[in-house]
Amino acid sequence: MTDGFLDEAALAELDTPAVVIDIDRVDARIAAMAATMRARGVALRPHAKTHKSLEIARRQVAAGAVGLTVATIGEAEVFADGGIDDLFIGYPLIAIGPKAERLRRLADRCTLTIGIDSVTGIDAIADAFHGRRGAAPAVVIEVDVGGARTGVRPDGVLALARAAEACGLSVRGVFTHAGHGYGGRPERVAAALDEVTGLTAGAESLWRAGIEAPLVSAGSTPTAVLSARDAVTEERPGTYVFGDRQQAWLAEQALDDTALLVATTVVSRGPADGFVVDAGAKVLAKDVAPYLAGYGTVVGWPDAVIERVNDHHGVVTLPAGSSRPAIGAIVWIAPNHVCPVVNLVDEYVVARGGRIVDRWPVDARGRNG
C-alpha cells in the first residue's frame, strides 16, 4: 500500500493523471453527514455540482438525502434523467432563450424548485410557464447573508416574494450560500452565524406577512455542521462528499479521510530542487486559498509546494538538498478545491482496499449551463 489509494499491482495498470476516489471513504462521508443532519432534524439536500455523478447521487439519496441541489439546468437534466426526482436549482436562474423550453421539459419529469434573486428571474419563469402556471416550479428566494455575491439582503425578501406571488408562482422559502465562510477559520464560524441571522430575518419577513414559506435552507460544507440550528430546515453542502485540502484546513482536520486524490506521474526533475508532474491546471484547476501555499498537497511529501501549474505541468519545489521522488514515480495530490477538478475529467477511477474496482462516469461533466 502506498500513501495513495492503490497498491503496487493496481498502480501498474493506472494511467495518469487520474482522479481516484476511495469508495469506502466516500460512503463514510455520506453516512456521517446524513447522520449528523438526521440527529438535528435538518433535511439534507447535497449539492451535486461537486461530484456530478449519478452513482454518488444515488448513494446520497439512499442515505437519506431528500433530493439534490444543482447549479444549472444542464445538471438537473442529467440527474432527472437518472431518476433523482426532487431537484433544487440553487442559482438565480434567468430562464430565457433556449433555457425556457428546457425548463418546461425538466419540470415535467421531476419535482423542481428554483432560486431567484430578481424580478427578471421571476418574470422569466412566469413567462416560460405562461398558460400553465400549475406546472411552474416553486421558487426560493436567495438571501445575501454576507457572501456579497448573489441574493438580496434580508429586507428585500418580502418584495420579491410578493412579485413572485403576483405572477402566480409559489414561494417555497429562502436560501443562502455563505461563501465568505471559505475566508478562514474565524470567517467560517462567523459565516455560520450570518446564515442563521440572515435567513431567519428573511423568512420571518414572509411569515409576518402571512406568506407560508417553510423552507429555510443554508448551504456550504464549511458551515453545514456549525449552522444546523432550529432556525434552519435544510442544509446543502457539496464538497463534504470527498473533502479537499481547503475543507480539511478550515475544519482543522488532517487529510486522512479525504476521499478523492489525483494520481500523477513525475515526468521531469524540473529546474532546481523539486520535480515536475503530469498534473497541471487541466486536472488540478487553479483554485488557491490565502491560507494555503500552492495548488495542492503532495501526499507523503510534507515539505513539497506545488508552486506553479501550467496546462500540463505541475512544478513542485522542495527544500534544497531534500530527497525527491524518482522520475516515473506516481505521487498523489490532494487538490485545494475538488469541484473544478471533477469537472475536468470524464471518469472517476474507483478504488477500494487498494484495488481498482470500477470506473464511474462524471455524468454531468461540462453541463454548466
Added chain:
Amino acid sequence: MTDGFLDEAALAELDTPAVVIDIDRVDARIAAMAATMRARGVALRPHAKTHKSLEIARRQVAAGAVGLTVATIGEAEVFADGGIDDLFIGYPLIAIGPKAERLRRLADRCTLTIGIDSVTGIDAIADAFHGRRGAAPAVVIEVDVGGARTGVRPDGVLALARAAEACGLSVRGVFTHAGHGYGGRPERVAAALDEVTGLTAGAESLWRAGIEAPLVSAGSTPTAVLSARDAVTEERPGTYVFGDRQQAWLAEQALDDTALLVATTVVSRGPADGFVVDAGAKVLAKDVAPYLAGYGTVVGWPDAVIERVNDHHGVVTLPAGSSRPAIGAIVWIAPNHVCPVVNLVDEYVVARGGRIVDRWPVDARGRNG
C-alpha cells in the same frame, strides 16, 4: 450586430455560457501565421492543445502546417484517428504502464516524434519498442532556455542524445518552450532571444559531435514571430489560432481580432456596483496575469473588472454610479488564457457574419493524459 459575434436574432437562440468562435477571424489568424512562417522559411507545427479540434487542425494543415504539436498521448490519438499523420508530443513523456501500449499503437498509425528530457524517458520509449526498434518514434530533446520548468540546460543535450542513440533511438533535434515570455513585454522579447541562444547551443553540441539532428524547434505564441531567425527551423505556437486577452496585451494589440469569446448572461445585480454573470471558473478558468486585472475583459465595458470567479458565478465590478447591463442581457468576455477555457466545454458555437453557422466538437477535450 452587438459587440460580440452574434446579431440579435442569433442571440435569441444562444444558450449561455457558450464558447463562440468567429470562423473568419480564425481563418485569418491561421493564414497570417502560415504566411509569416512561409516567408521566413520556418516550418509551422501548431500546438493543438489550444483548440483540440479536428476541424481547426485540418484548416491549419491546409494552410501549410507540417503537422501538429500535442501535449499528451490522448490528444495524439484523437488527431491521428482524425487523419493528421505527423504528430509531435512536445512533452517529456514517460511511457510506462498503459502508456507504453498506447504509444505502440499510436506509432503504427502516424509519423510520431516525442519529447524527452531524462534518461528515464528514453528508457521507457526504448522498452516500449523493445524488439522492434525500427518502429520507435524519433525523440527530440527538450532544452530549458530559461522557462525553468522541464528540459535540460543546453550543456546537457549531448549526453541525453548519446543515451538515446545507445538505446537505438533516433534523435531528431532539440525543442523548447520559452514560457517565461509570458511574464511581460520585456520578458517576451528576452525570451525570444533565449530561445535562439539556448536552442543553438544545444543543437550545435550535437552537430559538433557528428550527430545529424536537424530540428531546432521553438514554440510559444508570444515569441513565435520574434524568434523566427535562421537558427530556428520550426515554430510551434498554439494560442495564436484564437488569441486571448493575455496575448493581445503582450503583443500590444487590441482585442479586435480575437477569435474566441465567451457569451454569458447577466443573472444578478450583485452586491454593489456591478453585476454577476453565469460564466464562472467552470467556463472562464482561473488563469490570471500580473499585468491584467481580473479574469477577463468584458467587451464594451472597459471599466468592468471580473473580480471574482466561483464555479458558476463571475462577479464583475464597475466604478460607483456607472450604468450596468440589465439582468438577462448577454455580455461577451475575452478570457485571459484561452487554452483552459476550451478544455472546459464540449463544443464551439461557430459564428460567421453575426449568425450561428455550425457547432464543432472539442474533439480532444479532457484527453489530458
